[in-house]
Amino acid sequence: MAADTHITPPVGVPIPRPRMHPTRRISLAVGILYVLTFVSIPTLALYKPIKDDAGAFVLGAGSTAALQWGALSEVIVALAGISTAVVLYPVTKRINQTAALGLVAARLLETCLIFVSVVSLLTIVTLRNDVAGTAGTDSASLVTMSHSLVATYNWTFLLSQSLMPVACDLLLGYMLYRSALVPRILPIVALVGAPLLLASDIAVFFGAYSQVSPIAVLAALPVAVFELSLGIWLIIKGFKPTALTTAYADTSQSAAT
Structure with a gap:
């Protein structure tokens, strides 16, 4: 009869939980952050009144x-976007440090541009609440200023949330494809979708069609699919075991000790 090797800890002593693999912690965090970058989708409806008629919005009444x-x-x-690059950096720098730094820089620029675009819309809120309706206010000037701020938002959006993902996904797609940390189909979608989005951004830039046209939406779809699929995959599965993940875990454990 085999001896029972199971040791029961003394009563009152907590059973230690197994520690999560270092790269699993990173992949889980990055996955959650990538999914968070999709929370702004409702802005298509939330911003409709101000985009349809900025003048009527700034001179109107009601809730903002x-x-x-x-x-x-x-x-x-914006914050989730830059966080994806920063949290990934300990892993991506082992693949290609130049590309990893490029990803952080591109995400940082994207974040700054998003903040500029948000400030332009919030300025209209201030004009509506604190300026419109006061004595001596020129309504025509307010309308002109509001249209200018909406135009600033639209152009900044093109550069931040449409153009910068091209650079981000090309860099990340290259590193993921080279390292095989995730199924190859994911970085392939990024490497195909990013140039397609770039071509669409150039067309929008020169006025071929608007940012919300069906063509523009279709051109942005592969990049959106890549980022959402990557986020979901990293939450559920994490990185595939490779020599890279093993080396990072060994280094992390050595540093901890």
């Missing part, structure tokens, strides 16, 4: 909560 909630969601997107 919808616009403010939309602005808050974009701030979350």
Whole structure:
């Protein structure tokens, strides 16, 4: 009869939980952050009143909560975006340090541009609440200024949330494809979708069609699919075991000791 090797800890002593693998912690955090970058999708509806007629919005009455909630969601997107690159950096720098730094820089620039775009819309809220309707206010000037601020938002959005993902996904797609940390189909989608989005951004830039046209939406779809699929995969599965993940875990454990 085999001896029972199971040791029961003394009563009152907590059973230690197994520690999560270092790269699993990173992949889980990055996955959650990538999913968070999609929280601003409702802004398409939340910003509709101000985009349809900025003049009527700034001179109108009623709540501005919808616009403010939309602005808050974009701030979350900006912070989640830069966080993905920073949290990934300990792993990506082992693949290609130049590309890893490029990803952080591109995400940082994207975040700064998103903040500029949000400020432009929140400025309209201030004009509506604190300036419109006061004595001596020139309504025509307010309308002109509001249209200018909406135009600033639209152009900044093109550069931040449409153009910068091209650079981010090309760099990340290259590193993921080279390292095989995730199924190869994911970085392939990024490497195909990023140039497609770039071509669409150039077309929008020169006025071929608008940012919300069906063509623009279709051009952005592969990049969106890549980022959402990557986030979900990293939450559920994490990185595939490779020599890279093993080396990072060994280094982390050595540093901890």
